[in-house]
Amino acid sequence: MxxxxxxxxxxxxxxxxxxxxxxxxxxxxxxxxxxxxxxxxxxxxxxxxxxxxxxxxxxxxxxxxxTQNEVETALQQEMLEIVSRADPVIIRVSAAEESQRAKQIKNQAASLVRNVMQDVRLGKAIQLEQVEPVVTNITESILRNSGALIGLMRIKNKDDYTFLHSVSVCTLLVAFCRSVGMNEEQTRQAGLGGLLHDTGKALVPDDILNKPGRLTDQEFDVIRRHPKDGFDILLKTPGVGEVPLDITLHHHERVDGSGYPDKQAGEGISTLAKMAAIVDVYDAITADRCYHKGMPATDALRKLLEWSKHHFEPRLVQAFMRCVGIYPVGTLVLLKSGRLGVVMEQNDGNLVSPKVKIFFSSKSNTYIPPQEIDLSKPMGKGGADKIVSHENPTKWGIDPNRFLTT
CATH class of the missing domain: 3.90.105 (Molybdopterin biosynthesis moea protein, domain 2)
Structure with missing residues (x-):
């Protein structure tokens, strides 16, 4: 047990x-x-x-x-209560309408981060004027429909993880800032920090960065130098603001003082650095890596809630949940009807009843014609279908991400 x-x-x-x-x-x-x-x-x-x-x-x-089951059941109930207090999600265009633009923005941003890393390795300065337009594009996509780009960022190639992780952190941090009411300039600065937060990893040897297994103590120490290395690199970048510097240096700090590099604690860590720490861990633990399988988004949110007792600011973890929903875009869910589906889009003011694309019957164990349904609306005389649980795609041998690109 x-x-x-x-x-x-x-x-x-x-x-x-x-x-x-x-x-x-x-x-x-x-x-x-x-x-x-x-x-x-x-x-x-x-x-x-x-x-x-x-x-x-x-x-x-x-x-x-x-027991583990008792702990997870209590946390799941707490999560449901947290998102029930969420403000309405502002959706200006549909996820389908934003999807093509989001793909282009994702590819553009990943290419930019790759080039930044290559330049840093060659001793070249970061060109902030090339970075800022990408952050603007990400922000505008989030304002139109946050779920489209956030959903696409779940799809990562293991070889490009370092670059795509930086784009994900930027995307999630911009959405997070908007959801808690931060102004345009704060959000822009946070986005820059998110996109550049792992710049120091350019100085980490590839055999350590991509090692298919746990790191030795010495390798662990090398990895832990990346926040300070990134900070030192950004210090040489003309026009960089205090927020990107802060996020880059302190996104691995923890509120109990157990983080690094400065072992900051509590109010000694800025709000934006605390927010960056949350989205950094969320994206890392949901991604497939060469040394571990990513966990479903809902499980990751439950872990963040559990860890917020010590490592993260509880109110910010709760705010992040209200930002992405406990069933984020791309989550595989089992409905009361026995059908499996992928969350395609959040609903205004109802984060437990999103729009879902159904495609599989667990009762007959067969694929069914894909159909998008809105769980917030009544479905015939029998009442609306609803989510019974989130599911691990590995259990069903299904890749839900492929439905986000169709």
């Missing part, structure tokens, strides 16, 4: 099932292992990990600890 315990309850002989943090926050080669020494326990605590999941079938038990 999988249970959640406080790190202070750890004992030699327990089997770690999950360290309950994003992969860049812990220094262990493995995610799952049996504790063999007090040194390992101390290493977990020193890494800023406050709670873990243990497998009681493979190690010592804690009798009164909650």
């Amino acid at each position: 999988i249970k959640k315990i406080d790190a202070s309850q750890l004992k030699v002989g327990m089997y770690i099932h999950d360290l309950s943090c994003d992969w860049m926050s812990h220094p262990f080669v493995r995610n799952r292992f049996k504790l063999s020494s007090d040194t390992e326990i101390e290493k977990i605590i020193q890494a800023g990990i406050h709670d873990v999941y243990i497998d009681t079938d493979r190690g010592l038990d804690v009798s009164d600890a909650p």
